Amino acid sequence: MVNTDDIARELVTLRDYWRYAISRFNAAELSYGHGTTTAVDDAAFLLLDSLDLPIDTLDPFLDARLLTPERKLLAERIEARVSTRKPTSYITGHAYIQGIRFHVDERVIVPRSHIGEILFNEYGGEMGSSFLPDPMSVESAVDICTGSGCLAILAAKFFPGAAIEAVDLSPDALEVAKINVAEHEVEHQVTLYQGDLFAPLAGKKYDLIITNPPYVDHAAMDAYPAEFRAEPAMAHDGGVDGLDLVRTILAQAADHLNPGGGMICEIGTGREILEEEFPHLEFLWLQTAEAEESVFWISAESLGVEV
Template sequence: MTQDITSELVTLRDYWRYAISRFNAADLSYGHGTTTAGDDAAFLLLDSLDLPIDALDPFLDARLLPAERKLLAERIEARVTTRKPSSYLTGRAYIQGVRFHVDERVIVPRSHIGEILFSEYLGENGSAFLPDPMTVESAVDICTGSGCLAVLAAKFFPHAAVDAVDLSADALAVAAKNVAAHEVENQVSLHEGDLFAPLAGRTYDLIITNPPYVDHDALVAYPPEFRAEPAMAHDGGEDGLDLVRRILEEAADYLNPQGGMICEIGSGREILEEEYPHLDFVWLETAESQDAVFWISAEALGVE
């Protein structure tokens, strides 16, 4: 099949149309930075050709070289037959246009926190809750995975030393690649361990965390694209909030008095507010959610 289509399909437009048809026929699932067959196909093709992933139109009628046709045909076929997310096939993912290396040792980065950091610190829609980036001297990314949020923290907080923690040595190997690629080795330190365990005695101006928060019922219903990712990076326990609770219970010990924490929790707002009625959660709006991420100050957590 691959050889047949490479002789018939010539332009990027040809391959985009073909990929959409294949993806729709195979009833693929999305959610790793794209939400439709058309967007997923565009990402797979453009990233495979090392073209800007947000600029399909200028290249649609470009004729492709034989080697490029072969590569695209193979990756379209792999997307359909393996059901792996497109980012695993290209080896790259993006947060607000910033490129990160990914592979099957980490989940494909797609945190709402990345959007919040960009809107806050690029002046698009500041929340008035997060700290002045020039005053942050220390930050930690708990459950760092690919290291993307730790790298962004280093970029947005130029004076901050950033620690990044994960339980998975495999994930930290990927994070190390991203730290090196973005040349923030002098700011970011990687630590293997369970949540705050490797950080005894340290305190921070800012805690950033996007922990596993998927409940068990949702895990059971996962499509193949999500099952291709490391299970431990999704599993948040029976109701999805096991790690969030632990983080809330421990965070005060690791925060400076004027600091705070930004945490992504998925759909657990109602449960969290019922269990912690005494805590002042500030829910931060993103393009796709109004209550997937909260900010809580050190003061609200009892830090004096």
């Protein structure tokens, strides 16, 4: 065990801690994938978020001399990342989607959905989306398997006139979602429900369904490194082939969609399986920065909703 007091005395600038963290992370052969992909990026995220600095702006601060409490905090958090192998977001208490910060802890999976990127890309330009509904026309939306509540909160921001509902099976996850809903001041717009998929929503219909359900297959979970094992297993477990919950959602979605609506769903790597099992459905596969076949859009009409 490294003496963090010694480190805090010897290292003075942010550059010192960044170099030190990268070396420690590489030597420990840490794993990434919770918003960062390399030791360099993970170290930068840990340092900047711990100091409440912009997480995408490292250079201006590199040679800043840190206060003694800041140095001690960084030394302790670098050591915690190495010794516990927990994702950095659990250590700092925050995760980000497109620069928007959310509270996270070990009650929820660290949010990293491709859907957030898609919402920003589709609604961030002047032309509007080619497939998602006009934001001002959406009066209701639901986030199934909401976890920390991040996608429901983003939906509230993109659809200002919509009532947003969010469901999760885990009461612990909903406690975290409640924190985020309050911090983003959308309590008037977002309502949280505890239950299994659509079960708490009997009879309710929506213009938009958003869902990022557990979709990891058992073989992949068995091979997980420590960082992924630190997250709640139920937030990953999609069954033997990863698509158990996706199948159930597809089977039930039509009962909860208004005509003209649709669903955006993240599934991981199961495109070929879904297309073979559901040849009658018109999946529109959406490209993101890191994946081309992980998220689909499907219209209410394709699911059998009559106009």
